[in-house]
Amino acid sequence: MVSALGELARTPGMVLRIERASIHDGPGIRTVVFLKGCPLACQWCSTPESQSPLPQTGLDQQVYGRVMTAHEVVDEVLKDEVFYFHSGGGVTVSGGEPLAQSAFTAAVLRGTKEHGIHTAIETTLFGSRPNVARVLAWTDHLLVDIKHVEDAEHRRWTGVANSAILENLRAVAASDFAGTITARVPLLPGVNDDDLNLFRTALICKEIPQLDQLELLPYHRLGRAAYRNLGLDYALDALEPPSAAHLADRLEYLNNAVPEVKTVLAR
Numbered sequence: 001m002v003s004a005l006g007e008l009a010r011t012p013g014m015v016l017r018i019e020r021a022s023i024h025d026g027p028g029i030r031t032v033v034f035l036k037g038c039p040l041a042c043q044w045c046s047t048p049e050s051q052s053p054l055p056q057t058g059l060d061q062q063v064y065g066r067v068m069t070a071h072e073v074v075d076e077v078l079k080d081e082v083f084y085f086h087s088g089g090g091v092t093v094s095g096g097e098p099l100a101q102s103a104f105t106a107a108v109l110r111g112t113k114e115h116g117i118h119t120a121i122e123t124t125l126f127g128s129r130p131n132v133a134r135v136l137a138w139t140d141h142l143l144v145d146i147k148h149v150e151d152a153e154h155r156r157w158t159g160v161a162n163s164a165i166l167e168n169l170r171a172v173a174a175s176d177f178a179g180t181i182t183a184r185v186p187l188l189p190g191v192n193d194d195d196l197n198l199f200r201t202a203l204i205c206k207e208i209p210q211l212d213q214l215e216l217l218p219y220h221r222l223g224r225a226a227y228r229n230l231g232l233d234y235a236l237d238a239l240e241p242p243s244a245a246h247l248a249d250r251l252e253y254l255n256n257a258v259p260e261v262k263t264v265l266a267r
């Protein structure tokens with residue numbers, strides 16, 4: 001007899017890479033499965049090789065992306081099982097955008113969860129409601145980016161409208177999703193770090209019963225080499241990362257403006 005998991009495990013996905021021993025992508029020590037394919041094109045994206053759903057060859061002659069089955073991914077994840085147990089960690093499926101491969105993402109999450117391992121996804125929530133539900137059914141912790149609450153600005157900087165993202169987030173908040181949610185803002189000076197945008201973001205977070213915290217992710221330019229490697233220009237070359245003083249100021253602003261929402265700087 002072929003189990004439901006057996007059916008799912010044969011679902012192929014396009015994987016960018018698998019990183020073990022991460023401490024930045026959810027609680028504890030985690031294995032992060034980065035998928036290829038993203039419907040957004042954030043100008044600050046630090047992994048441009050994750051945007052295309054197809055394999056790419058860089059100037060370094062490395063091929064970025066390979067097809068794996070969910071079963072193969074779960075086998076990789078299980079290698080660090082002992083570390084998850086002792087640290088409260090688990091697996092995180094990241095992108096690209098995990099919802100762009102929702103059947104594969106759900107299969108990986110289900111396969112690991114059925115081993116008692118904690119599951120998380122890093123997502124924009126840019127996807128259809130059925131795809132969100134399919135993935136969340138096997139998710140313990142949701143890490144969701146809120147890049148800009150103003151639609152025109154969201155389109156300008158990411159290439160897509162934010163309506164589906166915000167509607168999905170509100171729908172998850174109102175649903176029986178029993179996991180936890182961390183909201184995150186990639187903080188870019190002059191792009192989305194103004195009082196109004198941060199205030200409105202925190203107000204959205206305030207309405208999420210499953211929220212544990214709002215994280216500010218300081219913008220960095222570490223992805224520039226990846227653009228060069230793919231023969232692409234980096235659009236934000238002139239944008240300086242936020243200073244420590246500016247980050248402290250933005251954090252203080254949010255903690256004063258919306259104290260009901262626990263806001264922290266990302267680790």
Ligand code: SF4
Pocket residue numbers: 038039040041042044045046047050051095096097124
């Ligand atoms: S959502 Fe993430 S992976 Fe997609 S373009 Fe934006 S930063 Fe890159």
